[in-house]
Amino acid sequence: MTAQTSRRALQLRLWALFMFFFIPGLLMASWATRTPAIRDLLALSTAEMGIVLF
DSSP states (O other), X not given: OXXXXXXXXXXXXXXXXXXXXXXXXXXXXXXHHHHHHHHHHTTOOHHHHHHHHO
């Protein structure tokens, strides 16, 4: 394995690790900001929404 090949492999691994955390973080952030709208859509009280999330 040459230095260039190992550098490319390292870059791919770093990119995969970044995406491994970025995608779930993005999904969680978009879900968290939409919970009030989802609660209203389902006509739930705050307590009922808490039970749904638990």
